[in-house]
Amino acid sequence: MQNNRIQMIQFEINYTTNEVNNYMRMLYQVGDIYNKNILLNHLWEKVNYLGYLNQLMTTYIPQSQLPQKPSPTVPNITVPNKTFTKEELAKVTGKNGNPAYIAVNGVVYDVTNNAAWAAATHFGLSAGNDLTQEFKSCHPSGQRILDQLSVVGRLVL
Amino acid sequence: MTELVYSNSLMAAEGERAIQKLMDLVNSDEEFILAVEGAIATKNDGLFNIIGRWQGEPLTALKAAKMLGEKAMHIIAVGACATHGGFSAAKPNPSGSVGLQTILPDKKVIKLPGCPTHPDWFLGTLASLLMYGEIELDRRDRPLLFYSTTIHDRCPRRTYFNQGIFAKKLGEKTCLFKLGCRGPVTRTDCPTRQWDGYVNWPIGADTPCIGCAQFGFPDQMSPFISFDTTEES
The missing domain is CATH 3.10.120.10 (Cytochrome b5-like heme/steroid binding domain)
Incomplete structure (x- = not known):
């Protein structure tokens, strides 16, 4: 059940990323300011949606499975001057x-x-x-x- | 409880009749436990170690180990040579000798290092397999029952080490660390089990442990004795 949800979210992320790429390519093509603004609005929406999906993902994946930043170990040694x-x-x-x-x-x-x-x-x-x-x-x-x-x-x- | 099918030094049969017992076992559906002593020589198709003759041809340890190892229910490597090559694989190792695991990389090989292996370590492992079907092993496939603590952990002379009281020559009754004792890097129950019918053991005879039950013995455990040693603390 949980794996299904995660798979669905991953699918949505892939799909939305493709849409974002497509909108960006379109932005290079259109000339008039009106169409540009509409595309930019769409882009805002899609980026927000990606942010939402990302948050959803972290609620479904247990904390232990999230990639952890390794805490840097600083060797606490004082080396004599010799x-x-x-x-x-x-x-x-x-x-x-x-x-x-x-x-x-x-x-x-x-x-x-x-x-x-x-x-x-x-x-x-x-x-x-x-x-x-x-x-x-x-x-x-x-x-x-x-x-x-x-x-x-x-x-x- | 057990039927000893083949043991070159204990069985009555000899020559091809002895080998026949091995061949009959391989060709039957019998379950069996394989215990191997000695390293497997790999140079010249294993001809450096011939265990007998079969149909007029020499039967190499290499061939026999592969043949029996593939079918055995449990595999036990008994002694330093069978576990990791031991003396047979010491430099320069002209016969290309290796431990049993190298020949059977995909099999679980229970390892009983030691030169020699204590009879209790082997019979205890065998008894555990017969009674429980398994024995608890460490990361390097040694039975925890016998190999879980270092000799240093249980050494009756540990207080001498902690106090920095070290023997300068053999025969002194203090810590033999400065002479090159390998007790701190060797995992066995020698201090409590002892040898020769539970009579004595190297430290008890005032001579350092030479690490005979550690992987890499003898090369990595040498020198066995050093007199020109470190400063006094």
Whole structure:
């Protein structure tokens, strides 16, 4: 029943859009002001009708099915001023008493005591590297994971 | 309750007579559960892994897995090699070995990773299938009954980790994290179930977990032990 209504409204919207297009083409053709005004009036009506249909549609579609604008997540991290070059990062591998740092999306994180980074390795990856691509391929929506790590600085290229 | 039709190490028949049992099963309308141990070699039409001979020709694991997998009621991949390739698929993988799911992409394959799989994990899964017709699985098709928590979650030495008290060498009775323990990334019930007739387990023997029941083992779980490790906190 509800789907039928939505289909009917969609049909009306398509039909009205075609009418609007047609009126606009006619506007280019007619010369005298009288006919132009009549067409403009028709256009006003049709546009109002489209607005009405749009409103009707939203009352029939449950809120949950409406396209949601994704709320932008602003990572709330303060990055220390310290910067690392690739060469400097390559030294903090977690070997021989060094801390274990990794870089993701230009931010350097400390994984020295992260449980998933035993002996500064994680699923065949080693600390001291820029792992942006690897992180993306395994944790595509993984900001939550990054939020739990302590930030050490920025990676400069 | 069960009839063991074919098991290369447990059955009495041998040679083509043993394979005959498999062929009879495939050509009958019997319902059966297929449990596969070992990886499937794919190079050279699977000739790297021959499970027997049939009518004078070698029968490859590749051919047998496809043939039986298409008809099986339930499919269980037992052990690291059958679930994801395991040691057989370790670099450089000259035989092109893969896990069972790669050979049967459209089938539901219950996965029991582990090198080896704990006998309870296999028999418990089998018993659940026989009694209830199903078993609850996680996103990666592992039975939740056995694979729901990480070793780290239930580790009796967890307080040492939380306090930052780490073993520097094997045999120390504290947290083995700095030596490369894979407990935090491995999901099994080892800490509570234990091994060898419920006697002990790696951590209990003061040696790190090597992640044998995690996908990607062994390559992705290496190195198994590290001594030149991170700074003290």
